[in-house]
Amino acid sequence: MYQEINLDKIDINAEPPIEEPDRQYYYMAKCRKWVRKFERKNGRLPTAFIQTFGCQMNARDSEKLMGILENIGFEQSDSEEADFVLYNTCTVRENANNKVWGRLGYLNVYKKRHPHMKIALCGCMMQEPEVLEKLQKSYPFVNLVFGTHNIYKFAELLEISLTQQRMVIDIWKDTDKIVEDLPVERKYNFKSGVNIMFGCNNFCSYCIVPYVRGRERSRKPEDILLEIERLAADGVVEVMLLGQNVNSYGKTLNEPITFAELLKRIEKIEGIKRIRFMTSHPKDLSEELIEVMRNSKKICRHLHLPLQSGSSRILKEMNRQYDKEQYLSLVKKIREAVPGIALTTDIIVGFPGETEEDFLETMDVVKQVEYESAFTFIYSKRTGTPAAAKENQVPENAVKDRFQRLLKEVQRIAAQKADAYTGKTEPVLVEEVNEQDETLVTGRLSSNFIVHLPGTDEMIGKLVNVKLKECRGFYFYGEAEE
Numbered sequence: 001m002y003q004e005i006n007l008d009k010i011d012i013n014a015e016p017p018i019e020e021p022d023r024q025y026y027y028m029a030k031c032r033k034w035v036r037k038f039e040r041k042n043g044r045l046p047t048a049f050i051q052t053f054g055c056q057m058n059a060r061d062s063e064k065l066m067g068i069l070e071n072i073g074f075e076q077s078d079s080e081e082a083d084f085v086l087y088n089t090c091t092v093r094e095n096a097n098n099k100v101w102g103r104l105g106y107l108n109v110y111k112k113r114h115p116h117m118k119i120a121l122c123g124c125m126m127q128e129p130e131v132l133e134k135l136q137k138s139y140p141f142v143n144l145v146f147g148t149h150n151i152y153k154f155a156e157l158l159e160i161s162l163t164q165q166r167m168v169i170d171i172w173k174d175t176d177k178i179v180e181d182l183p184v185e186r187k188y189n190f191k192s193g194v195n196i197m198f199g200c201n202n203f204c205s206y207c208i209v210p211y212v213r214g215r216e217r218s219r220k221p222e223d224i225l226l227e228i229e230r231l232a233a234d235g236v237v238e239v240m241l242l243g244q245n246v247n248s249y250g251k252t253l254n255e256p257i258t259f260a261e262l263l264k265r266i267e268k269i270e271g272i273k274r275i276r277f278m279t280s281h282p283k284d285l286s287e288e289l290i291e292v293m294r295n296s297k298k299i300c301r302h303l304h305l306p307l308q309s310g311s312s313r314i315l316k317e318m319n320r321q322y323d324k325e326q327y328l329s330l331v332k333k334i335r336e337a338v339p340g341i342a343l344t345t346d347i348i349v350g351f352p353g354e355t356e357e358d359f360l361e362t363m364d365v366v367k368q369v370e371y372e373s374a375f376t377f378i379y380s381k382r383t384g385t386p387a388a389a390k391e392n393q394v395p396e397n398a399v400k401d402r403f404q405r406l407l408k409e410v411q412r413i414a415a416q417k418a419d420a421y422t423g424k425t426e427p428v429l430v431e432e433v434n435e436q437d438e439t440l441v442t443g444r445l446s447s448n449f450i451v452h453l454p455g456t457d458e459m460i461g462k463l464v465n466v467k468l469k470e471c472r473g474f475y476f477y478g479e480a481e482e
């Protein structure tokens, strides 16, 4: 884990070190020299802005990138009107890409008025060859492009792009490397994401993630535990363990360890009060994990268990490796073992070849499981995935109709599930002062529902017992109890 390193003590006239992370510290020191020059010229420090698209893994990566920028001497800006703007992109669905292209257009206009500004792009979308081609052809104002595998090299790439005019591009196809000990700038003081693994080996037939994030790699348990111990010492009370399929954590390590075992070790760390994780793939969810969840005092009563489809035929086509019955029996086991657990899910509507009957199977699972919340997505064709080559794409109007019906059902059930909490007193971890009303603070239940209550910023990061007085669909109004 990151230790304060005095960049000014690094000899930047020497040859760059070969070993990581020393090499990156050397380049951070070099970038700092550039920052000093900027400061002398402009009478202020340069500003940096990062916009994150996509999932929690990208959010965590952005914290690492901001950590590096702040170490170098950049000041964090809260808008794109900054000296250095970085978009950390997502490509899981087409609309994720469209957002980036749109924002880049605006950024170009701004850069015309501020030509010294540097624009950088990284993340999953950059791993797609077509995206790179389009950038080189039509977006020459972009200064730096890098991918998901070499993100740890950010300082080195930044140094090159700060001192050159041409577009700097560095994209790797894959890596087996995990670089520890780089600086991180956390968004919240009291909670933090923690990567436990990178990449994905599942190749669900619709999904682009394995192609842009590479093969599955687990971090060593001792590195993870050390990171969490340091976070706890720094005031963090809640950790969210991150991976595309946390249930297969540790299988490829030289000394294999299960995810359940990792959880047991994290549970012992003093100061950590809540443990969350995502995402769980149903095919790898073990009895051992259910047992650990059942006995745990710290693991939240919430499990995100993506269904994707309720039709066994479609699940097979999706290469999900479970069927409707297996999924339902898993849910039954979990609900029995961990009473009061909230279940949430992801569902795709309109996978190629999905019929009305298939869709009704999905509706049936939704009704049987009664999810506390569900993310519903319209199938998006991703170039290079097996599903994109299928000819029987579902007509748009049928997809839209199914999507609306599903959404309505999901919302109806979620509201009903939430309402069952009304009147109860539950622990809430207070996260922030409410943006709309400063007399309120906002926090979360163990089951992940959001609660607003009267309070002050002194409560942030604390667990308080809250009487849930009123349910407003997906969130609550409550009052702290003495």
Ligand code: SAH
Residues within 6 Å of the ligand: 092, 093, 206, 207, 208, 209, 243, 244, 245, 279, 280, 281, 306, 308, 346, 347, 348, 377, 378, 379, 380, 381, 382
């Ligand atoms: N690793 C996680 C999911 C990561 S992507 C898992 O296996 O559950 C998050 C969600 O995006 C997926 O669960 C899926 O529902 C959705 N998704 C992925 N690819 C998609 C596509 N091509 N079209 C629509 N939704 C997609």
Ligand code: SF4
Residues within 6 Å of the ligand: 200, 201, 202, 203, 204, 207, 208, 209, 210, 244, 245, 281
């Ligand atoms: Fe995509 Fe499937 Fe991997 Fe999740 S498990 S990231 S849906 S390939």
Ligand code: F3S
Residues within 6 Å of the ligand: 053, 054, 055, 056, 057, 058, 089, 090, 091, 092, 124, 125, 209, 212, 213
């Ligand atoms: Fe998107 Fe990459 Fe996450 S494609 S969902 S940011 S892993």
